Amino acid sequence: MSKQTAEPRSAAGAEEKSSTGVLDDPEVDRQALKQDHDTAKQKQKERLAGLESETLIELYRQMLLIRRFEEKSAEVYSAGKIGGFCHLYIGQEAVAVGALSAIRKDDYVLTSYREHGQAIAKGMSPESVMAELYGKATGCSKGKGGSMHMFDKEVNFLGGHAIVGGQIPLATGVAFAAKYQNTDKVTLCFFGEAAVNQGAFHESLNMAQLWKLPCIYMCENNQYGMGTSLERAMSLRDIAQKACAYEMASEFVDGMDVLAVREATARAVERARKESLPTLLEVRTYRFMGHSMSDPGNYRTRAEIEKYQERDPLKLFSSTLKEEKIVDDKTLQQMDSEIKEQVERAVRFAEESPLPAPEELYTDIYANPIDPSHKS
Amino acid sequence: MPTITIREALNQAIREELARDERVFLMGEEVAAYDGAYKVTKGLLNEFGPKRVIDTPITELGFAGLGVGAAMAGLRPIVEFMTFNFSILATDQIINSAAKMLYMSGGQFNIPIVFRGPGGSAFQVSSQHSQALESWYAYFPGLKVVMPSTPADAKGLLKSAIRDDDPVIFIEQERMYGNKGEVPDDPDFTIPLGVADVKREGTDVTIVARSLMVPVALKAADKLQEQGVSCEVIDPRTVRPLDIDTIIESVKKTNRVVLAEESHPICGVNAEISAEIMERAFDYLDAPVKRVSGADVPMPYAKILENLAIPDVERVIAAVREVAYLD
Numbered sequence: 001m002s003k004q005t006a007e008p009r010s011a012a013g014a015e016e017k018s019s020t021g022v023l024d025d026p027e028v029d030r031q032a033l034k035q036d037h038d039t040a041k042q043k044q045k046e047r048l049a050g051l052e053s054e055t056l057i058e059l060y061r062q063m064l065l066i067r068r069f070e071e072k073s074a075e076v077y078s079a080g081k082i083g084g085f086c087h088l089y090i091g092q093e094a095v096a097v098g099a100l101s102a103i104r105k106d107d108y109v110l111t112s113y114r115e116h117g118q119a120i121a122k123g124m125s126p127e128s129v130m131a132e133l134y135g136k137a138t139g140c141s142k143g144k145g146g147s148m149h150m151f152d153k154e155v156n157f158l159g160g161h162a163i164v165g166g167q168i169p170l171a172t173g174v175a176f177a178a179k180y181q182n183t184d185k186v187t188l189c190f191f192g193e194a195a196v197n198q199g200a201f202h203e204s205l206n207m208a209q210l211w212k213l214p215c216i217y218m219c220e221n222n223q224y225g226m227g228t229s230l231e232r233a234m235s236l237r238d239i240a241q242k243a244c245a246y247e248m249a250s251e252f253v254d255g256m257d258v259l260a261v262r263e264a265t266a267r268a269v270e271r272a273r274k275e276s277l278p279t280l281l282e283v284r285t286y287r288f289m290g291h292s293m294s295d296p297g298n299y300r301t302r303a304e305i306e307k308y309q310e311r312d313p314l315k316l317f318s319s320t321l322k323e324e325k326i327v328d329d330k331t332l333q334q335m336d337s338e339i340k341e342q343v344e345r346a347v348r349f350a351e352e353s354p355l356p357a358p359e360e361l362y363t364d365i366y367a368n369p370i371d372p373s374h375k376s
Numbered sequence: 377m378p379t380i381t382i383r384e385a386l387n388q389a390i391r392e393e394l395a396r397d398e399r400v401f402l403m404g405e406e407v408a409a410y411d412g413a414y415k416v417t418k419g420l421l422n423e424f425g426p427k428r429v430i431d432t433p434i435t436e437l438g439f440a441g442l443g444v445g446a447a448m449a450g451l452r453p454i455v456e457f458m459t460f461n462f463s464i465l466a467t468d469q470i471i472n473s474a475a476k477m478l479y480m481s482g483g484q485f486n487i488p489i490v491f492r493g494p495g496g497s498a499f500q501v502s503s504q505h506s507q508a509l510e511s512w513y514a515y516f517p518g519l520k521v522v523m524p525s526t527p528a529d530a531k532g533l534l535k536s537a538i539r540d541d542d543p544v545i546f547i548e549q550e551r552m553y554g555n556k557g558e559v560p561d562d563p564d565f566t567i568p569l570g571v572a573d574v575k576r577e578g579t580d581v582t583i584v585a586r587s588l589m590v591p592v593a594l595k596a597a598d599k600l601q602e603q604g605v606s607c608e609v610i611d612p613r614t615v616r617p618l619d620i621d622t623i624i625e626s627v628k629k630t631n632r633v634v635l636a637e638e639s640h641p642i643c644g645v646n647a648e649i650s651a652e653i654m655e656r657a658f659d660y661l662d663a664p665v666k667r668v669s670g671a672d673v674p675m676p677y678a679k680i681l682e683n684l685a686i687p688d689v690e691r692v693i694a695a696v697r698e699v700a701y702l703d
Contacts, residue, residue, distance in 0.1 A: 108449065142482030151481035158448055159481060163472050169438050170473060173445020180401070180427070180451060200468075203438025210433070364479045365517050367486035367541035370570035370617045 033310040047259035063093040066117040082133040089117035091288035094313035096121040098261025110171040111190035113148035115160035123155040126346035136353035143356040165198030172204040175215035186272040194225025209246040214272035240282035255285030377558040385527035389534035403430040404456030440466035460495035474543035475518030494550035503674035508639030513545040514616040521616040525590035527557040532567030572619035578608035582626040582633040589636040596692035631662040632699040641669035663699040
């Protein structure tokens with residue numbers, strides 16, 4: 001994988017920029033791309049065994065919902081309807097959908113600031129997510145968290161956290177609590193590969209294995225920490241190998257194949273639920289957009305982007321489903337228009353929702369507020 | 377009432393709350409098998425077992441964050457920092473996670489956790505192991521910051537902190553663990569957070585002091601009494617939220633105030649108290665507010681220099697005499 005990624009370019013190479021804003025690159029080998037796609041599809045087809053059509057269609061529907069939701073987020077962000085940072089999940093949909101299809105409703109999920117997709121896949125309504133992006137009172141965090149801090153206690157979605165790696169010790173603690181309380185709930189913690197360089201990652205994995213905590217560490221390796229490629233930031237780039245340092249089980253997973261992610265997560269869930277043991281999954285994926293909406297992404301080559309677009313998880317999965325006669329074009333088109341309407345409803349809900357009342361500024365700071373004039 | 381040390385009072389508070397509520401657990405470096413680096417947690421492993429009393433690796437950011445996560449999922453952790461100096465490594469989780477979780481989740485996830493341990497000046501351990509960090513933590517909405525100065529306060533406030541539904545920074549004073557005092561043995565004895573205590577009543581000058589400076593202020597008040605000056609000593613006990621009303625009432629009575637603290641003066645808690653007094657009691661002041669603070673230097677090792685860096689009885693007396701225009 002690392003061999004196929006472009007060499008880092010120096011600032012002196014800026015004149016090589018093409019008119020599209022990405023770096024120029026040698027000819028794209030389309031035949032190799034097609035072969036890559038076909039190999040991935042063959043592997044995906046082998047994973048279909050034992051899965052109901054209904055399940056497969058639902059997985060695809062969720063991925064498409066996230067894709068359309070994020071496209072709409074980009075659109076309304078560009079229109080100035082939502083503020084702050086906005087980190088899109090386009091390209092990584094198979095990770096959230098595959099992983100969350102392998103856990104129970106009462107299992108816990110914590111993640112980073114690139115969270116809209118995971119929030120929706122965990123069962124939060126697109127309405128409450130979109131309203132949060134709009135900073136409305138009906139948002140999942142009442143308009144106080146925004147894009148990076150979505151929470152929903154009802155579905156055990158314990159937040160988007162916006163300091164890189166900050167959610168990893170938190171998730172470890174949630175898993176600790178689940179074990180302490182003698183439940184069999186597991187905790188799924190998403191983070192990007194750049195978080196692996198933080199101390200929080202290593203401190204957490206050490207404790208999780210030491211104390212046998214039912215936590216699944218799901219590293220979404222999209223290969224860039226903001227604009228810095230993995231090659232420029234990490235000495236040992238096979239992240240799953242880092243689990244060896246803690247004697248933890250680990251796997252490399254193809255993050256562009258929703259069924260591969262689902263299977264690997266299911267194995268980790270089994271280990272967590274039955275044996276109360278953690279797992280590190282390195283899920284290799286790619287984000288098609290910039291780091292955030294303000295990032296034109298000109299640190300990546302066209303060839304690289306095209307390569308991964310050929311491995312688009314939706315394209316791969318729809319192609320598999322069609323070839324296996326599980327869906328046809330008509331079904332997919334109908335699904336797409338239904339989802340577009342669903343996303344439009346979320347936007348309308350957000351647009352029509354009230355803004356937070358000014359009094360909300362001073363609520364939710366303390367669970368037990370202390371009146372300074374109180375005397376015992 | 378039995379007379380016990382602050383160390384024993386804290387131990388009783390933790391023991392009683394562990395016994396009272398299954399959700400409470402204690403974790404930190406050397407809290408279990410070693411009985412605590414300062415013996416505050418002595419005997420607790422034996423009594424409650426390794427599920428409830430947990431030795432951690434030296435991994436402050438990790439176990440602080442683990443505690444916050446456990447609190448999100450319904451537990452009530454007591455996280456000990458061997459000293460608050462090491463909490464500096466954990467500030468991301470204390471500030472960005474514990475303090476802000478309730479707010480940024482729109483009121484869904486409160487964090488009932490106590491971060492406790494010794495802070496302030498210790499004995500000749502130089503710059504990295506001897507410092508007062510309360511103004512850091514007091515800066516952040518979402519945190520409560522408690523600093524007891526007597527065994528009874530230590531026990532009553534720690535029990536309240538453990539029962540509180542918000543994150544509490546509970547800073548004990550490393551030099552004061554052996555200080556003795558009377559402590560009620562009623563298991564329901566608590567002291568509410570956010571309420572100052574008038575440690576000594578007086579009429580001429582108010583001295584506001586917390587933690588290590590309380591016994592210093594009380595000694596100064598005794599000596600000043602002999603010089604004909606009646607001092608009122610107020611211990612806020614909780615620096616966030618601060619019981620400013622009690623301080624203002626006292627200043628309105630005495631019209632003169634000295635603020636003593638062992639922390640650095642810049643952006644310190646007493647700078648805040650001073651501003652509040654200016655805003656709310658300016659017309660009652662007969663002299664400018666006077667601060668007595670730790671030296672604005674990293675803590676030195678040599679005893680002679682260390683003594684110069686920490687406010688003592690003589691400096692508090694001089695400050696009181698200054699605001700009383702006696703010299």
